[in-house]
Amino acid sequence: MTVNGAPAGRPVLAATPGRPFGIYIHVPFCATRCGYCDFNTYTPSELGGANPDGWLAALRVELDLAAAQLGAPPAVQTVFVGGGTPSLLGGDGLAAVLDAVRDRFELAPGAEVTTEANPESTSPRFFDRLRAAGFTRVSLGMQSAAGHVLAVLDRVHSAGRAPAAAAEARAAGFEHVSIDLIYGTPGERDDDLRRSVDTALEAGIDHLSAYALVVEDGTALARRVRRGEVAAPDDDVLADRYTLLDARLSASGLTWYEVSNWSRPGAECRHNLGYWNGGEWWGAGPGAHGYLGATRWWNVKHPNAYASTLAERTLPVADFELLDDVDRHVEDVMLRLRLRTGLPLAVLSVVERERLGGAEADGLVVRAADRVVLTDRGRLLADAVVRQLLD
Structure with missing residues (x-):
């Protein structure tokens, strides 16, 4: 087994006994590109022939190599499938992803298994399939309940689809349902954010993540700001919006446990707590980052390069760094x-x-x-x- 692109030798990828261990799976597919997004995602025209079936075959090989590299891997306490848009794989596709993990790693009793999902690519049948497969948590990208805010963000779902999806997930038996919001979008009003928070709460969620809009270089939104078509987010407005949503969530029983995350008691995202508390994880998929011991590494980004490297039974590491004290x-x-x-x-x-x-x-x-x-x-x-x- 070799490692591709290492700057000097191979990264040391060994789990530390006693530290929390999780697995992150990156799904790089999106139907469209949101104007604010700079994640490692690809729309159909950017894939160059790559497809979910080829991605899944390559993922299985990476997980094979990961299990071999780790020798006797620790029990997996959390699995998080992110993207991109994991829900584009459908319920059966995501079940196959979880099976690929289970076939190679032991899941700890009570393991948390999360997938992100975009509201427009979900349905009651989708959520039923996820629950049957063993997923315990779903995180929905809502961003806003205001149609004009979604339009600025280039989100393709309707304002009402996200809360409907959250209700469907609850009906399917998901105890833990989370919604993501973005605040500070140009044109957003205080009342828009109030309605977004209230809409999420009314859908029965037990977790909410809220992020200030950041204009990332190279995105469509950055180009619009540069041309003067929309205003850049204002720091004072962002602070006021954060205070507004924190007060509204706190009054409804969701308490902050991390600066950008609120939950009901016991509904905290254990996978993300692993990141914040110094846990370790294997990051699998194109562009995924992992962290074990003192080593942080990241995979090659494009799905084609990812699959080609794994076809040679080679870990798709693009680069790595060794963290000192x-x-x-x-x-x-x-x-x-x-x-x-x-x-x-x-x-x-x-x-x-x-x-x-x-x-x-x-x-x-x-x-x-x-x-x-x-x-x-x-x-x-x-x-x-x-x-x-x-x-």
């Missing part, structure tokens, strides 16, 4: 501070603890027993707090 410390502070449980004070150096006093004086953090936790104001300035502690 400083790198891992920076990530530990940056990620764990975003959590409601906070950052253990023991993680901080003596100098960083001294800097902590400035953030406390500014009302950005508080000390709770042996941890430091962001205040409501600190959540709005989380990145600045991290810089203040580390710089």
